[in-house]
Amino acid sequence: MNKVEAIIRPERVSLVAEALAEAGFIGLNVAHVTGRGVQKGIQHVGRGGMTVTVDMLPKTKLEVVCKDTDVDKVIEIIIESARTGEVGDGKIFVTPVTQTVRVRTGERGDAAL
Numbered sequence: 001m002n003k004v005e006a007i008i009r010p011e012r013v014s015l016v017a018e019a020l021a022e023a024g025f026i027g028l029n030v031a032h033v034t035g036r037g038v039q040k041g042i043q044h045v046g047r048g049g050m051t052v053t054v055d056m057l058p059k060t061k062l063e064v065v066c067k068d069t070d071v072d073k074v075i076e077i078i079i080e081s082a083r084t085g086e087v088g089d090g091k092i093f094v095t096p097v098t099q100t101v102r103v104r105t106g107e108r109g110d111a112a113l
Contacts, residue, residue: 003095004092006061010060033058
């Protein structure tokens with residue numbers, strides 16, 4: 001099993017969640033986060049011409065735990081649904097999950113997904 005974590009634009013969350021659900025990946029976690037990457041923030045010109053840099057931008061983190069054989073499919077769905085083609089579209093991280101347990105039933109492994 002693997003955990004696919006995607007940091008994406010907040011306005012793309014519903015598109016990604018719907019596309020994942022249509023492909024059978026119903027379970028996911030969503031957290032609102034702030035951060036920065038290559039985009040390095042944005043600059044606003046305020047009153048009097050003062051420039052203000054906002055370097056910690058709002059993003060959303062989606063987490064999906066899936067079978068090893070489904071990782072590439074989940075990644076492709078996220079890319080297709082989250083991509084705008086602009087800087088700041090996000091990143092995807094994949095980490096191994098050594099064990100999963102469903103609290104209600106005690107099921108373990110793939111059965112707990």
